[in-house]
Amino acid sequence: xxxxxxxxxxxxxxxxxxxxxxxxxxxxxxxxxxxxxxxxxxxxxxxxxxxxxxxxxxxxxxxxxxxxxxxxxxxxxxxxxxxxxxxxxxxxxxxxxxxxxxxxxxxxx
Amino acid sequence: xxxxxxxxxxxxxxxxxxxxxxxxxxxxxxxxxxxxxxxxxxxxxxxxxxxxxxxxxxxxxxxxxxxxxxxxxxxxxxxxxxxxxxxxxxxxxxxxxxxxxxxxxxxxxxxxxxxxxxxxxx
Numbered sequence: 001x002x003x004x005x006x007x008x009x010x011x012x013x014x015x016x017x018x019x020x021x022x023x024x025x026x027x028x029x030x031x032x033x034x035x036x037x038x039x040x041x042x043x044x045x046x047x048x049x050x051x052x053x054x055x056x057x058x059x060x061x062x063x064x065x066x067x068x069x070x071x072x073x074x075x076x077x078x079x080x081x082x083x084x085x086x087x088x089x090x091x092x093x094x095x096x097x098x099x100x101x102x103x104x105x106x107x108x109x
Numbered sequence: 110x111x112x113x114x115x116x117x118x119x120x121x122x123x124x125x126x127x128x129x130x131x132x133x134x135x136x137x138x139x140x141x142x143x144x145x146x147x148x149x150x151x152x153x154x155x156x157x158x159x160x161x162x163x164x165x166x167x168x169x170x171x172x173x174x175x176x177x178x179x180x181x182x183x184x185x186x187x188x189x190x191x192x193x194x195x196x197x198x199x200x201x202x203x204x205x206x207x208x209x210x211x212x213x214x215x216x217x218x219x220x221x222x223x224x225x226x227x228x229x230x231x
Contacts, residue, residue, distance in 0.1 A: 090214060090215050090216065096215075
């Protein structure tokens with residue numbers, strides 16, 4: 001079955017750039033989306049269609065995709081950005097199954 | 110502003126059927142082109158897509174759960190529902206309902222409910 005692979009954890013100091021990757025065989029054909037989830041809360045969309053930022057999401061969040069890898073970049077990460085981040089996409093079957101990556105714990109300290 | 114709210118029993122016995130309802134407010138569930146979806150998350154683990162129902166009533170399910178899942182919609186109540194049969198402890202999770210937007214082949218979830226914990230235990 002289709003999988004999206006993320007690193008389990010990423011750690012940066014405040015003000016540094018954090019990059020979280022997501023790899024998947026269908027990403028050349030399908031959009032990647034990124035969700036931020038803080039403890040005890042529902043996920044929040046931070047990037048859609050590879051690189052678009054929803055209204056209300058800070059400009060320090062950006063996304064890109066090339067080949068089989070999508071990347072979420074947080075430029076000048078802040079302490080409040082500490083959270084779990086999930087990439088999301090759909091598979092190439094006719095079912096259009098939704099698939100989440102395993103999640104990446106971002107630590108900012 | 111669209112809002113979603115899950116409701117249903119927080120405790121289900123093994124082998125029984127888990128039933129949850131999502132009530133949508135701030136917009137009609139039958140207007141627009143949206144995919145009303147269910148997603149779950151076991152404690153300390155990642156997110157798992159369960160399935161979706163389109164405004165036309167057509168459904169898609171996660172193949173790993175397909176034999177046990179039914180998603181339906183009640184437009185008169187502005188609700189959609191999840192039924193998961195023959196549950197085991199592995200189905201214990203926070204269950205989220207969400208609105209899917211975008212294309213049929215590439216959609217994302219822009220509005221989520223707060224989530225409801227369902228525990229499977231005797």
